[in-house]
Amino acid sequence: MDWIALWLSLKLSFWTTICLYLLGIPLAYWLSFGKKRKWKILVDSIVSLPLVLPPTVLGFYLLILFGNSGIGTVYSKLFGKSLVFSFEGLLIASIIYSLPFMVQNLAGAFSLVDSKLIEASLCCGESQWNTFFKVIFPLSLQGFLRGTVLSFTHTLGEFGIVLMVGGDIPGKTRTISIALYDQVEGLNYQGANTTALVLLLFSFFVLFLVYSTSNSQWKRKNLFI
Amino acid sequence: MCFLYFTSLFSFFLIPPFSVCFAQSQKPLQTSTLTVAAAADLRFVLPEIISPFQTLNPDVKVEVIYGASGKFYEQILRGAPFDIFLSADKEYPFLLYTKGYVAEEPFQYAVGRLVLWMRKGLFGEGKDWKELLTNKKVSKIALANPLHAPYGKAAKTALENAGLWEKLDSKFVYGENVIQAFQFAEEKDAELAFIPLAIALSPKASKEGNYVEIPLSFYPKILQYGIIIKKTANLSIAKKFKDYLLSEESQKTLKKYGFGP
Structure with missing residues (x-):
């Protein structure tokens, strides 16, 4: 078991989830309460692209963007190091890659909040901020939970983009899924077995917890029996 | 109950920030890390060279x-x-050298050999490699991608020289590396x-199969060169590693794995 790789993956997933909160909450808020329908369709399609795009397409564009011509140059001038083969580069890639998992879950939960409650809060003179924190947020906890967990675990299982942008450098960009690939490449099937099993159990455990908090679909079924 | 779920779920996200302090306090202070990018054919021999190097340093x-x-x-x-790049050919190190990515002139550390490997008992022993390739039992032939793997290139050249490349075209499957x-x-x-x-002589491959060497007349010698990357922050250690790789002891280990003149 490659603990350094596991640790790196957890760190990457953690920071990705934090950044996705900062980016995803305003975006989801605008998608569910905003007025401009045409723009919303456009933004929604762009946000959801990573769900259907092959990771290699995203990886390729990010490589070009991070390279000598795009934001990579700006970044290396500012911080003195390159974005490719670095943790920061991986973080940006993961944020883009996991964005739909956060935004779709949040937007879905926001739009399920009863608009009468929001209007009541606004009519009582509460500000939009307060309405968000006191009404919308508590009523969409389920969406937050799903968004958080799915972004976290999706980043943990990310492979193609990491391989293209990160380049398998131990301790810096060798995440747990790459370490597994490396173990298979090195014909170390025993090690690969352990790593795969740990990932499988972790993912199952997390999904089990999430779905056990949201078993509404089973309740509905019981109605008809 | 709901509370329990939420706390256990969110506790996942609390692990990393807490262990940051823990992990950093545990790191020993004066170690420097040498990052070596090595061709896939060194997978089994290199650990045997690195472990004595690490006992010395x-x-x-x-x-x-x-x-x-x-790649x-x-x-x-x-x-x-990377600090050091050990290529499986001569071309890539010299390309990097002329482009100015290299600290000092590339060094040759090994000569590789190409073989045709098969599982035990699949074909009779002692057959010629061309005979094996055209055997009716063969439906797929694996080689590393000739576009970016030197041994794949060598295999392609050997097949072309034997006049089999186009004939067997539909049977090839390409691996990312050897x-x-x-x-x-x-x-x-x-x-x-x-x-x-070197891979055919690894414990796993020699246990499960046997191999036929491709005669040297069919492909150019695979001269394996290495370089020290110009940007390295550990130039003195990289030089030490290079010297150790070229030492008699390491060369003996390389020979054991089938690298030779």
């Missing part, structure tokens, strides 16, 4: 990444933080695989 940590040489070449052009080509044959997805002798 306990303050150095050697990290190795294995892959196809052409590493691309990555070095894009600024990958190890993957070997895995195709090992996992019965292919009957034959072009791999380096």
Whole structure:
């Protein structure tokens, strides 16, 4: 078991989830309460692209963007190091890659909040901020939970983009899924077995917890029996 | 109950920030890390060279990444933080040298051999390699991608020189590197695989199969060169490693794995 790789993956997933909160909450808020329908369709399609795009397409564009011509140059001038083969580069890639998992879950939960409650809060003179924190947020906890967990675990299982942008450098960009690939490449099937099993159990455990908090679909079924 | 779920779920996200302090306080202070990008054919021999090197230099940590040489070449052009690059050919190190990515002139550390590997009992012993390739039992032949893997290139050249490249075209399957080509044959997805002798002599491969050497007249010698990357922050350690790789002891280990003149 490659603990350094596991640790790196957890760190990457953690920071990705934090950044996705900062980016995803305003975006989801605008998608569910905003007025401009045409723009919303456009933004929604762009946000959801990573769900259907092959990771290699995203990886390729990010490589070009991070390279000598795009934001990579700006970044290396500012911080003195390159974005490719670095943790920061991986973080940006993961944020883009996991964005739909956060935004779709949040937007879905926001739009399920009863608009009468929001209007009541606004009519009582509460500000939009307060309405968000006191009404919308508590009523969409389920969406937050799903968004958080799915972004976290999706980043943990990310492979193609990491391989293209990160380049398998131990301790810096060798995440747990790459370490597994490396173990298979090195014909170390025993090690690969352990790593795969740990990932499988972790993912199952997390999904089990999430779905056990949201078993509404089973309740509905019981109605008809 | 609901509270319990939420706390256990969110506790996942609290692990990393807490262990930051823990992990950093545990790191020993004066070790420097040497990152080596090595051609996939060194997968089994290099650990045997690195472990005595580390006993001699306990303050150095050697990290190795294995892959196809052409991939590493691309990555070095894009600024990958490697200290040493051990290629499976001569071309990539010299290309990097002329482009100014190299600290000092490339050094030759080994000469590789190409073999045709098959699982035990699949074909009779002592057959010619061309006979094996045209055998009716063969439905797939694995080789590393000739576009960026030197041993794949060598296999392609050998096949072309034998006049078999176009004839067998539909049977080829390409691995990302030589190890993957070997895995195709090992996992019965292919009957034959072009791999380096160094991999055919590894414990797993020699236990499960046997090999036929491709005669040297069919492909150019695979001269394996290495370089020290110009950007390295550990130039003195990198030089030490290079000297150790070229030492008599390491060369003996390389010879054991089929590298030779």
